[in-house]
Amino acid sequence: MTETQLREQICVLAKSMFDRGLTGGSTGNISARTSDGGLLVSPTGTSFGRLDPARLSRFDAAGQLISGDQPTKEMPLHSAFYDTRSTAGAVVHLHACHSVAWSMMPGVDADNFLPPLTPYAIMKLGKVKLLPFFMPGDPAMGDAVRGLAGKRSAVMLANHGPVVAGKDIEAACNAIEELEDTARLAMMMRGYDANALSPEQVQNLVTKFDVEWD
Numbered sequence: 001m002t003e004t005q006l007r008e009q010i011c012v013l014a015k016s017m018f019d020r021g022l023t024g025g026s027t028g029n030i031s032a033r034t035s036d037g038g039l040l041v042s043p044t045g046t047s048f049g050r051l052d053p054a055r056l057s058r059f060d061a062a063g064q065l066i067s068g069d070q071p072t073k074e075m076p077l078h079s080a081f082y083d084t085r086s087t088a089g090a091v092v093h094l095h096a097c098h099s100v101a102w103s104m105m106p107g108v109d110a111d112n113f114l115p116p117l118t119p120y121a122i123m124k125l126g127k128v129k130l131l132p133f134f135m136p137g138d139p140a141m142g143d144a145v146r147g148l149a150g151k152r153s154a155v156m157l158a159n160h161g162p163v164v165a166g167k168d169i170e171a172a173c174n175a176i177e178e179l180e181d182t183a184r185l186a187m188m189m190r191g192y193d194a195n196a197l198s199p200e201q202v203q204n205l206v207t208k209f210d211v212e213w214d
């Protein structure tokens with residue numbers, strides 16, 4: 001994929017998520033590795049519905065901003081994933097309604113945020129770590145991700161939103177949508193004593209699909 005194609009793909013996928021209400025206003029941020037080891041990042045204050053391919057923040061392999069607008073304030077979150085996960089080719093962060101709602105529910109398992117309801121959430125996300133609330137822009141968010149030492153591809157920032165890394169931009173977007181859908185299912189089924197997947201079924205998925213499950 002050329003850089004021009006990657007820029008287009010970032011904006012198309014971001015707009016798709018915006019159009020489906022997965023992150024509103026000027027919330028959410030998205031980044032992807034370029035073939036030269038640099039990064040393309042959504043600029044600060046921009047809406048997922050109106051990202052301009054030509055104005056994405058462009059970093060070189062040394063981490064210097066070389067063109068485009070100033071990057072998102074949540075850049076430390078993105079850097080933390082790239083620095084700790086060599087397989088990360090893209091990172092997406094949303095302010096997504098149902099996952100934020102689920103992060104506020106009493107008794108949620110902070111080490112394994114999502115209940116085992118459907119196979120694809122397990123296959124695409126592994127265990128999702130619930131992190132505490134941080135003030136917006138607090139670099140401690142990035143430190144919390146670094147503290148996971150690359151063992152998780154997906155985290156949930158309590159009262160804020162999910163952050164997911166993937167091998168490429170499409171994988172990261174698919175995975176974060178799975179996270180939001182599963183949180184939505186969890187909200188829908190709460191109180192119904194739902195028939196979740198059994199521990200054996202979860203283990204079979206983890207084994208068969210080689211899921212990171214630490």
Ligand SMILES: [Zn+2]
Pocket residue numbers: 027028074093094095160161
């Ligand atoms: Zn945010």
